[in-house]
Amino acid sequence: xxxxxxxxxxxxxxxxxxxxxxxxxxxxxxxxxxxxxxxxxxxxxxxxxxxxxxxxxxxxxxxxxxxxxxxxxxxxxxxxxxxxxxxxxxxxxxxxxxxxxxxxxxxxxxxxxxxxxxxxxxxxxxxxxxxxxxxxxxxxxxxxxxxxxxxxxxxxxxxxxxxxxxxxxxxxxxxxxxxxxxxxxxxxxxxxxxxx
Amino acid sequence: xxxxxxxxxxxxxxxxxxxxxxxxxxxxxxxxxxxxxxxxxxxxxxxxxxxxxxxxxxxxxxxxxxxxxxxxxxxxxxxxxxxxxxxxxxxxxxxxxxxxx
Numbered sequence: 001x002x003x004x005x006x007x008x009x010x011x012x013x014x015x016x017x018x019x020x021x022x023x024x025x026x027x028x029x030x031x032x033x034x035x036x037x038x039x040x041x042x043x044x045x046x047x048x049x050x051x052x053x054x055x056x057x058x059x060x061x062x063x064x065x066x067x068x069x070x071x072x073x074x075x076x077x078x079x080x081x082x083x084x085x086x087x088x089x090x091x092x093x094x095x096x097x098x099x100x101x102x103x104x105x106x107x108x109x110x111x112x113x114x115x116x117x118x119x120x121x122x123x124x125x126x127x128x129x130x131x132x133x134x135x136x137x138x139x140x141x142x143x144x145x146x147x148x149x150x151x152x153x154x155x156x157x158x159x160x161x162x163x164x165x166x167x168x169x170x171x172x173x174x175x176x177x178x179x180x181x182x183x184x185x186x187x188x189x190x191x192x193x194x195x196x
Numbered sequence: 197x198x199x200x201x202x203x204x205x206x207x208x209x210x211x212x213x214x215x216x217x218x219x220x221x222x223x224x225x226x227x228x229x230x231x232x233x234x235x236x237x238x239x240x241x242x243x244x245x246x247x248x249x250x251x252x253x254x255x256x257x258x259x260x261x262x263x264x265x266x267x268x269x270x271x272x273x274x275x276x277x278x279x280x281x282x283x284x285x286x287x288x289x290x291x292x293x294x295x296x297x
Contacts, residue, residue: 013265013267014265014266014267015265015267015268019268020267020268020271023268023271023272024271027271027272027274027275030275030279031275031278031279031282034278034279034282034283035282037283038282038283038285038286039286041283041286041287042286045286045287054230059227059230063223063227066223067220067223070216070219070220070223071216073254073258074212074213074215074216074258076258077212077258078209078212081205081208081209081212084205085205176258176259177259180254180255180258180259181259183254183258184251184254184255187247187250187251187254188247188251190226190247191226191230191243191244191246191247192243195226195227195230195239195243196230196236196239196240196243
């Protein structure tokens, strides 16, 4: 049986099922990160003293990672635009770059974490570090998840393009929406943890 | 693919590049401002304003929210209300007694 409304729009919503599905999922993600940001506010305002992020964390590394993630958002949207233009090889190039940039982000994060652990800065050390590791750890899991989905659409999932390019383009758009959301979360995490 | 459609995508690609440059610039601004060691309230305000501008650019142009259907806006509007309540609750309950005296 064919899955309905993968390409054609529903009359009642004016959207594909996939589009409304991904936005509902992202709404739940907003609440997940919102709960953690609320915890951050509560713990920070309740603490008698609070360290500036740049006295503990590596700002140049995080700035580099911010630029990497922003660049990956651009390559992601360019991958989708390439599919809209029906240029499959260009799509693969941009999608490959997106996955690669996600990998760079994780490698930089690995070095950041390693350095913290080596110097005895652990989640159990203080509230600041507990929040830092929780927020960035959850964010890293999202980057990893996005990379897995993007790798699927770069590799085996791309077969769909041959039989149904519109459906494939929509799938890449949904994957892109998640990726941009991950970028968006980092845009707020970066100043909150590293610069304030 | 029609010629109009191709032109439309070309126009969008130019917008993506412009937004990319703006995001890079705003990231530099964020880091530069933090070096001035402003008082906490001012630093938080500036950081949140710049982050909100960056976030809006990503949401509006990369996530195409600038031209989305009403149902998506409705979902996000409801999410925004709950998000604000979620963030406001700890602030209200912690400060001088809206609920806690």
